[in-house]
Amino acid sequence: xxxxxxxxxxxxxxxxxxxxxxxxxxxxxxxxxxxxxxxxxxxxxxxxxxxxxxxxxxxxxxxxxxxxxxxxxxxxxxxxxxxxxxxxxxxxxxxxxxxxxxxxxxxxxxxxxxxxxxxxxxxxxxxxxxxxxxxxx
Amino acid sequence: xxxxxxxxxxxxxxxxxxxxxxxxxxxxxxxxxxxxxxxxxxxxxxxxxxxxxxxxxxxxxxxxxxxxxxxxxxxxxxxxxxxxxxxxxxxxxxxxxxxxxxxxxxxxxxxxxxxxxxxxxxxxxxxxxxxxxxxxxxxxxxxxxxxxxxxxxxxxxxxxxxxxxxxxxxxxxxxxxxxxxxxxxxxxxxxxxxxxxxxxxxxxxxxxxxxxxxxxxxxxxxxxxxxxxxxxxxxxxxxxxxxxxxxxxxxxxxxxxxxxxxxxxxxxxxxxxxxxxxxxxxxxxxxxxxxxxxxxxxxxxxxxxxxxxxxxxxxxxxxxxxxxxxxxxxxxxxxxxxxxxxxxxxxxxxxxxxxxxxxxxxxxxxxxxxxxxxxxxxxxxxxxxxxxxxxxxxxxxxxxxxxxxxxxxxxxxxxxxxxxxxxxxxxxxxxxxxx
Numbered sequence: 001x002x003x004x005x006x007x008x009x010x011x012x013x014x015x016x017x018x019x020x021x022x023x024x025x026x027x028x029x030x031x032x033x034x035x036x037x038x039x040x041x042x043x044x045x046x047x048x049x050x051x052x053x054x055x056x057x058x059x060x061x062x063x064x065x066x067x068x069x070x071x072x073x074x075x076x077x078x079x080x081x082x083x084x085x086x087x088x089x090x091x092x093x094x095x096x097x098x099x100x101x102x103x104x105x106x107x108x109x110x111x112x113x114x115x116x117x118x119x120x121x122x123x124x125x126x127x128x129x130x131x132x133x134x135x136x137x
Numbered sequence: 138x139x140x141x142x143x144x145x146x147x148x149x150x151x152x153x154x155x156x157x158x159x160x161x162x163x164x165x166x167x168x169x170x171x172x173x174x175x176x177x178x179x180x181x182x183x184x185x186x187x188x189x190x191x192x193x194x195x196x197x198x199x200x201x202x203x204x205x206x207x208x209x210x211x212x213x214x215x216x217x218x219x220x221x222x223x224x225x226x227x228x229x230x231x232x233x234x235x236x237x238x239x240x241x242x243x244x245x246x247x248x249x250x251x252x253x254x255x256x257x258x259x260x261x262x263x264x265x266x267x268x269x270x271x272x273x274x275x276x277x278x279x280x281x282x283x284x285x286x287x288x289x290x291x292x293x294x295x296x297x298x299x300x301x302x303x304x305x306x307x308x309x310x311x312x313x314x315x316x317x318x319x320x321x322x323x324x325x326x327x328x329x330x331x332x333x334x335x336x337x338x339x340x341x342x343x344x345x346x347x348x349x350x351x352x353x354x355x356x357x358x359x360x361x362x363x364x365x366x367x368x369x370x371x372x373x374x375x376x377x378x379x380x381x382x383x384x385x386x387x388x389x390x391x392x393x394x395x396x397x398x399x400x401x402x403x404x405x406x407x408x409x410x411x412x413x414x415x416x417x418x419x420x421x422x423x424x425x426x427x428x429x430x431x432x433x434x435x436x437x438x439x440x441x442x443x444x445x446x447x448x449x450x451x452x453x454x455x456x457x458x459x460x461x462x463x464x465x466x467x468x469x470x471x472x473x474x475x476x477x478x479x480x481x482x483x484x485x486x487x488x489x490x491x492x493x494x495x496x497x498x499x500x501x502x503x504x505x506x507x508x509x510x511x512x513x514x515x516x517x518x519x520x521x522x523x524x525x526x527x528x529x530x531x532x533x534x535x536x537x538x539x540x541x542x543x544x545x546x547x548x549x550x551x552x553x554x555x556x557x558x559x560x561x562x563x564x565x566x567x568x569x570x571x572x
Contacts, residue, residue, distance in 0.1 A: 003290060003291050003294050003323060003324065003325065003571065003572050004288075004290040004291065004294045004295060004298065004323065004539075004543055005323060005552065006543065006546050006548050006549050006552075007546075007548040007549050007550075007551050007552040008546075008548045009548065037546075037547050037548045038548075063301060087301075087302075087303065089301030089302065090301075091301075093301065095299055095531070095538060095542065096542050097301075098298070098299065098300060098301030099298050099299050099301075099539060099542040099543060100542070100546060101301065102297065102298035102299075102300075102301050102302055102303045102323075103298045103303075103323065103543060103546075104548075105303045105322070105323070106303060106322050106323045109322075119486075120301075120302055120303065120304060120486070120490070122301060122302070122490075122524075126489070
């Protein structure tokens with residue numbers, strides 16, 4: 001357990017939806033939010049949606065957690081996919097919200113098993129498509 | 138588990154220079170007062186061995202008799218004969234718990250007006266705190282103050298979380314110490330923590346010495362009386378108090394010098410050197426006794442000590458510290474060393490989230506200079522980003538603010554180290570509850 005963890009609970013639905021994304025691949029992304037002292041699923045993206053649709057679905061001045069299933073082609077011309085975990089904590093959000101999300105992240109990540117790349121972003125440039133691509137390879 | 142009734146918790150961040158205390162959930166600490174306290178030896182008459190030889194350091198409790206401690210800005214502001222100013226903290230760790238208890242007492246009973254029995258306590262602690270220190274803190278809190286619940290949170294983690302990051306490199310430059318601590322997913326990577334004794338305190342002392350060399354002596358506030366003899370015209374009369382201790386005089390001078398430092402100094406854009414700053418325009422500052430001084434090159438030279446500690450050697454009167462300074466590294470080097478001690482996988486993330494916190498970090502241009510130096514020295518692929526809250530209060534109190542939010546979260550109420558757990562498992566259980 002990390003020092004100064006918030007003790008936030010995680011709704012079972014989060015795990016379930018994540019499993020569906022991982023195994024059945026029926027979602028492109030999942031956005032989670034903290035509501036009434038637990039982490040819950042806020043939005044689901046269907047597989048046709050793009051990375052841009054995903055970033056547009058994140059609020060500009062509120063924190064969220066998100067999982068994105070990223071498809072790409074490697075240098076050897078091989079089709080692959082990787083699951084990204086993104087802690088979205090924009091600089092413009094309230095201190096209280098930043099604190100809540102940062103102190104609950106460790107616990108939440110333990111609940112969802114199978115994340116391949118993790119990043120934290122405080123402005124859109126820190127999670128641009130280029131950065132996602134470079135982290136995937 | 139602590140039952141979390143509607144009583145709000147108390148958050149205390151006891152730093153080497155200032156103690157911050159207040160109610161959880163608020164934006165800023167209610168009480169901010171010096172960590173140093175005044176001490177008058179009550180055995181003075183029977184025990185005339187002079188107070189000089191232990192000035193500035195904590196006296197050995199056992200060899201001395203009873204002493205009376207004066208805590209808080211007001212009690213310290215009043216000059217008393219033979220009052221020494223002593224600090225409970227040296228090099229970031231508590232060396233005198235008796236003083237700490239007095240500071241806590243002051244915070245609870247005189248500043249916040251609360252009964253500690255009724256409030257859970259969240260204490261911010263330095264990353265370097267040892268197991269013994271933590272157990273001692275728990276013991277005093279539960280045994281002496283009978284607090285219902287306790288939590289010890291690490292400084293660096295609180296700062297990191299309050300900025301929305303679970304992973305970051307926290308550069309905390311305070312009064313007595315500068316600490317660079319990598320935090321990964323809420324864990325402090327202890328092996329990579331770098332500390333240096335260069336903080337606001339050293340900078341203030343350097344400024345005093347440097348001004349003295351130029352013939353400017355800062356008169357402590359108690360040593361003169363200033364009267365308006367005609368409208369707009371003042372007369373200063375020196376007063377003599379032969380029984381004032383050296384440490385009290387220094388404490389008063391530091392208070393003034395620290396204000397000069399905060400008002401006029403700024404970090405230079407490039408490393409300081411005497412020749413290029415010899416013609417720099419000066420800034421004037423009016424001392425409490427009415428004399429106006431001009432501060433020139435020192436405005437830049439003093440802050441540059443953070444980047445280049447060996448500059449201390451060029452300041453006359455700082456010889457005692459010069460030897461230590463020679464072996465110290467500047468801020469950018471500490472950052473790089475600390476990052477290089479971390480796992481390769483997280484280095485790039487650390488480079489892109491360097492957080493500035495602590496009182497000294499409010500120095501003008503400090504953030505820009507650090508970022509510039511790091512860009513030059515960091516590996517090419519790294520994307521360097523130094524972050525600091527634009528709000529000076531948030532920057533200075535980031536640790537306290539983090540603790541305040543954490544302790545007020547509904548979900549956090551199950552995380553406290555409760556009194557019943559203490560009674561069942563003892564003080565060592567603190568390691569389990571507050572890892």
